[in-house]
Amino acid sequence: MESNFTNDNNYKYQKAKEKVEAIKGFYGNLLAYCIVIPILAYINYNTTSFLWFIFPALGWGFGLLMNGLYAFGYNPLFGKNWEERKIKEFMQES
Template sequence: MENQDVNANNKYLKAKEKVENIKGFYGNLLAYCIVIPVLAFINYNTTSFAWFLFPALGWGFGLLMHGLSAYEYNPFFGKDWEERKIKEFMQKQ
């Protein structure tokens, strides 16, 4: 019975961590959608050089990585890559 409680608690903590990560991503996305247009507005009203693209691209890349992490998507290794590698290393030993 105690083991089931520990497993349920672990599942709850992992689910809560996932929700917090997704919530953080949406907060970051909202800030991006507000700040970048303000920077673009300031940029176009002050100079002809499009400097706002630098923070837009940098923050955009970070936002993309945050989203991929929040939704546990890894296009480079796939879903089962880590599990396959663990099994592979265990068989070698």
């Protein structure tokens, strides 16, 4: 019984650690976005009249949005706790 409890705690710890790492990664990405995009905008405004910086801003912004949704556990395609349910399902099949 003790082994099962320990395994469960290890699993929960690993999942929590993964979630914290994902959130840290998101905030790092957000910080980089908030620094780089204004620099690109500044360069763009001082070199040409074509607003090319909007393309990296939108592309990176979309990636940032997806990263944030993943980091904070929102998955509109699979619903809440989909991964957890699938893991349990596959473990029962074995």
